[in-house]
Amino acid sequence: MGDKLLNAFVTGGVLCVIAQILVDKTKLTSARIMVMYVTLGVLLGGIGIYQKLVDFGGAGATVPLMGFGYNLAKGVMKEVDQNGLLGAFTGGIKSAAGGITAAIFFGYIASLIAKSKGRR
Amino acid sequence: MQKLYNSKEYQKYVDKKSPNSKLGLNMLKAFLTGGTICVIGQLLTNYFNSRDLDQIDAATLTSMCLILFSVILTALDLYFYIGKFGGAGASIPITGFANSIVSPAMEFKTEGYVMGVGAKMFLIAGPVLVYGISSSVLLGLIYYIVK
Numbered sequence: 001m002g003d004k005l006l007n008a009f010v011t012g013g014v015l016c017v018i019a020q021i022l023v024d025k026t027k028l029t030s031a032r033i034m035v036m037y038v039t040l041g042v043l044l045g046g047i048g049i050y051q052k053l054v055d056f057g058g059a060g061a062t063v064p065l066m067g068f069g070y071n072l073a074k075g076v077m078k079e080v081d082q083n084g085l086l087g088a089f090t091g092g093i094k095s096a097a098g099g100i101t102a103a104i105f106f107g108y109i110a111s112l113i114a115k116s117k118g119r120r
Numbered sequence: 121m122q123k124l125y126n127s128k129e130y131q132k133y134v135d136k137k138s139p140n141s142k143l144g145l146n147m148l149k150a151f152l153t154g155g156t157i158c159v160i161g162q163l164l165t166n167y168f169n170s171r172d173l174d175q176i177d178a179a180t181l182t183s184m185c186l187i188l189f190s191v192i193l194t195a196l197d198l199y200f201y202i203g204k205f206g207g208a209g210a211s212i213p214i215t216g217f218a219n220s221i222v223s224p225a226m227e228f229k230t231e232g233y234v235m236g237v238g239a240k241m242f243l244i245a246g247p248v249l250v251y252g253i254s255s256s257v258l259l260g261l262i263y264y265i266v267k
């Protein structure tokens with residue numbers, strides 16, 4: 001179990017370091033990097049490489065945004081296997097539904113309650 | 121002090137003067153922050169797995185918990201400091217995605233609950249969803265054809 005935690009730490013850490021290098025060395029905004037990571041996650045998930053990273057790093061691979069892309073890819077392919085072409089349109093969001101809905105719902109509630117300090 | 125004539129020269133001057141160790145330090149901070157968030161995720165996954173949930177439900181619940189933590193920290197104005205320290209280490213994990221939703225929603229509350237909170241919460245999450253979902257549909261179409 002300790003191994004699993006260490007693998008998650010290293011995998012997640014490395015994925016974030018790559019993004020940090022992109023932030024510091026290029027003029028890419030963090031929004032662009034987030035978009036890149038998700039799209040790359042879909043691609044790597046589609047060709048089966050990301051699964052290997054998930055097998056090794058566990059949450060270290062699924063928690064970063066690339067894991068969100070991988071999740072979309074996995075859902076789409078599973079649903080295409082089961083339902084054919086329709087799955088290409090239903091599978092992605094279905095498998096990411098919990099996260100997306102939680103982010104929107106919790107986020108909305110929080111924004112009702114909390115006030116921004118407005119320093120960004 | 122040398123004289124600077126245009127913005128290009130100024131940029132060169134800034135690059136020369138800024139410390140080289142900055143990237144190294146930022147990388148270390150990103151590594152520690154991102155790694156720690158993922159370890160928390162792994163601890164949650166281990167816990168949900170031990171409660172006889174299957175892999176998929178455990179992963180979904182892990183994401184939801186991390187998102188909830190991040191939303192609370194953002195509402196309390198604490199995620200700002202994690203982001204300031206961790207840089208990409210704070211924005212790349214799913215917690216950063218949640219933060220990118222709540223933060224503008226809170227900030228643009230003054231513009232109303234529909235076009236302020238409702239619209240601006242997708243300032244960064246919107247593009248992420250558009251490109252993520254669109255590329256997944258493309259993948260699904262290709263997978264359907266080649267499979």
